[in-house]
Amino acid sequence: MAVIAIYLQSNGLGQQNLEFAVRTRRWGFTKWRPNYAEIEPRTLVLIGTGFSHPTAGASPRKSVDIWAQGALARIMVFRAESSIRTEGLLHWPDEVANQAVKYPFRFDVTPLRELGPVEFDALPTDLVEAFRLSALKQGGGEVVPDSSFTSALVKGTTPDTLTTPLTDWPKDAGYGTFVAPIDVEVAARQLAGGPAVEEFVLWRAAGDSSTISPVGPGEPIIMATTGSSSSHRIAVGGGLFSGRSRMTLSELWEWFGAASGARSPAELRTAYEQLVARPLNANEDPDVDTTLLHHVRFFSPDEYVDLAIDPTVFTFEQGNYFDLSNRAPEDPVLRAIITYFDPRQDPHADEVAQIVLGTIRAAARSVIPRLGQGAFRAMVSDAYGHQCALTGYRVRPVLEAAHIRAYSSGGEHRLDNGLLLRSDVHTLYDRGYISFDDVGGLMVSNQLRERFGNGDWYYDRIGMPLASPKRAVDQPHPDFLSWHRESVFLGV
Structure with a gap:
């Protein structure tokens, strides 16, 4: 890092x-x-x-x-x-x-x-x-x-x-929201399936650089559709920012399914073709850039907020960042944020606005992003460069995001609790035949040889270090590695 x-x-x-x-x-x-x-x-x-x-x-x-x-x-x-x-x-x-x-x-x-x-x-x-x-x-x-x-x-x-x-720090230290575009038909379909979903993905064809503005983990993103004119936008939902990730179109469907905004892989490919204005070849699997959201809620029509944003300060094709430091409760962007966080409250009440802004300020200080299951898979894959942390294997269909501390045992969807492993390595890890010391060195249980009469590849590599993500915040946390050794590993 x-x-x-x-x-x-x-x-x-x-x-x-x-x-x-x-x-x-x-x-x-x-x-x-x-x-x-x-x-x-x-x-x-x-x-x-x-x-x-x-x-x-x-x-x-x-x-x-x-x-x-x-x-x-x-x-x-x-x-x-x-x-x-x-x-x-x-x-x-x-x-x-x-x-x-x-x-x-x-x-x-x-x-x-x-x-x-x-x-x-x-x-x-x-x-x-x-x-x-x-x-x-x-x-x-x-x-x-x-x-x-x-x-x-x-x-x-x-x-x-x-x-x-x-x-x-200065009382107006920056924190804010991002208003991002969503197709009106996709928003209506998502609402019909139920207003609250754990995850949702905003995506576009992969480009040379990121266009998302500066929201950090846990800060809100408001989704808006086009209204009756070029300057008319309607806030139809919101979610909390988990991160960004680049993935293939097939991975987008595999990891997120309907949370991609499509109902089937074929519909997702059609949406991509419409976006880039060209048909895809049968074997083509293009990259997409994604913005990952968790704790997503789509508004009912009576909750819609008319944003009426000045088009000279709003580029709707990519979305726009809005500072929330000095906005009055009646401001449309802040009203949309309040509607997302607590729809039961009066969005014009100043005390409600202050509670919501306090929540966002606290989230802005977060360094470890909170992720949904799909985002965990996507961002762990990104962090390890799409290759197995132990074997270096790069065939992406057989790579899996493994929890260091199992999710079923209290582990969280967070990057420092994740390893990208080839599917067979993942299985051996989950069943305790291998583990890793605090610095990521491979440990192998004698049970592998005693039960199956093989495993020489692993025994020859005892002590071999895991590949490590570049960013320190993404690297395996020693507490999670220790939990696996003490609770799952079958011992030497």
Whole structure:
């Protein structure tokens, strides 16, 4: 997993842009650097400010040994929600003031927490050096490897003395919703099947880059249909964001079935053909980009919310992000959110709005996404690069997302409780013939040989490590590995 470190000057402009980034959930750079290509959704972003040093006059131009004797007043912790892309629109206050784009290389972020003050001797050397180089390059981001410190930060296990709750950030720290398009016939059909479903998938033909705006795990997405005019949209349902995943059209049906919005594989293929305006060959199985939702509810017609969104600020083909920080209860977008969370309440009541917004703020701080069963399968497959974590096997039809701690025994649908395994390996794992130590090394029970008289492939590879996802937050949690060894493994 890559981590990007950014040092920001403590002058007025730097702090103004930092607070603006917290509100708008976006960051930008003046120049493109090759290592920015490593930034992807859920990368950890650390913005440090307020350098101090016991020796007067110390600066980033000094050697790293001298710089490392200093400290930062605070480190703002964000989660990246997109890769870095180029934008030509004015965004930052100084861009608007000067009528010139100064930070065109932008990515979406979610604010998580603040650390501070932080002595450099509490940080890994690579991270200290990254902050120094960033300061030398006037805020250019430095991409560094993950470390035990950043892994702990992602999992929320850093020392309490370092962590400041998000509630101590600016009161308007960004959190919001995404309004996404859904076909009116699909929405009506889903409602007819029952208003509440565990999962639903919004999908489109795979493209070169993601178009979803910055909502994080647990934040709401509102689904809307086209109304009577180009600016008229109707909110017809909502769900909580689980994540994004790229999969084949056949996997979309296999993993989600009717939650794909289709009633059969043939209907799903027809919907894809209509979307791309061309027929599919019989053996063609194209990729689709998906937005995965859980705890989905479709509104009854008397709950529909007329959004009447200004088309100049709304691109309905891909959906649009809406900040919820400063919206009045009567705002249509906020009314749709309240209708999703608690349809029994008066959506115009301010106290109801505050309760709902508090729920969303809490979800925005989540690092571990909550997943449905289909999303678990899709995102575990993504995390392991569509290959078996033990054998490296890449034939996707026989790969299965395995729970480390079984779902039937209290395990959750979460990425750090998942392994992508070939089907036969999955079976041996679930039945306790193999297991893994805390660092992912293979363990094999003698029962495999005693009961079946073979298993040499596994015995020859005892201690061989599992392949590991790039992101620390996705890697197998030691507690779940320990549960399997103690509760399922048949022993050596």
